[in-house]
Amino acid sequence: DQQVKQNSPSLSVQEGRISILNCDYTNSMFDYFLWYKKYPAEGPTFLISISSIKDKNEDGRFTVFLNKSAKHLSLHIVPSQPGDSAVYFCAASAQVGNQFYFGTGTSLTVIP
Amino acid sequence: DAGITQSPRHKVTETGTPVTLRCHQTENHRYMYWYRQDPGHGLRLIHYSYGVKDTDKGEVSDGYSVSRSKTEDFLLTLESATSSQTSVYFCAISEGWNQPQHFGDGTRLSIL
Numbered sequence: 001d002q003q004v005k006q007n008s009p010s011l012s013v014q015e016g017r018i019s020i021l022n023c024d025y026t027n028s029m030f031d032y033f034l035w036y037k038k039y040p041a042e043g044p045t046f047l048i049s050i051s052s053i054k055d056k057n058e059d060g061r062f063t064v065f066l067n068k069s070a071k072h073l074s075l076h077i078v079p080s081q082p083g084d085s086a087v088y089f090c091a092a093s094a095q096v097g098n099q100f101y102f103g104t105g106t107s108l109t110v111i112p
Numbered sequence: 113d114a115g116i117t118q119s120p121r122h123k124v125t126e127t128g129t130p131v132t133l134r135c136h137q138t139e140n141h142r143y144m145y146w147y148r149q150d151p152g153h154g155l156r157l158i159h160y161s162y163g164v165k166d167t168d169k170g171e172v173s174d175g176y177s178v179s180r181s182k183t184e185d186f187l188l189t190l191e192s193a194t195s196s197q198t199s200v201y202f203c204a205i206s207e208g209w210n211q212p213q214h215f216g217d218g219t220r221l222s223i224l
Binding site: 002004006032034036041042043044045046049089091093095099100101102103104105 | 116147152153154155156157160170171202204210212213214215216217218
């Protein structure tokens with residue numbers, strides 16, 4: 001059973017606009033969340049993380065928002081650039097657990 | 113980029129044969145992980161290691177074994193490969209537990 005879900009397999013956005021990627025989770029024990037970016041034929045690359053004690057974390061063009069009551073997090077990319085075209089994975093873990101659980105990924109295409 | 117090398121990068125083999133995948137790191141990180149990536153499932157943890165000779169099972173460990181005789185090397189073995197083990201396999205490392213992981217570029221394994 002998928003504990004971390006990314007319900008949008010793909011997303012297309014115009015260059016310069018905002019990209020919003022969504023992630024939902026079911027396990028209320030999850031308290032640490034990450035986003036990864038993956039290009040074809042490469043491994044995932046860590047982008048940004050957020051702990052459950054925060055509701056927002058920002059790093060340059062990337063901002064992650066966490067809504068614990070809704071068990072939902074989102075990644076905002078502003079402004080989107082063609083080089084951002086990749087598959088994005090969210091992942092979650094619990095302090096008392098022993099692993100990260102990954103979503104199925106969202107393929108982002110930024111159109112020049 | 114984190115110094116992680118996976119070998120081989122591609123392999124085609126037959127059902128019933130043994131297969132060993134190697135992960136080599138130059139970062140001296142304590143934790144190492146093996147994941148598989150399949151359509152509709154995202155990344156799933158197979159096994160992980162928290163030190164030399166210290167390993168534990170992940171979410172999808174059946175049919176796989178691992179060994180870690182040196183800090184830098186983590187081997188994944190399929191004792192008798194089956195077609196359901198056709199997948200892309202990723203190795204990852206991290207300095208500590210529940211910290212962002214850095215991934216290798218993957219091994220594409222096809223079992224005919």
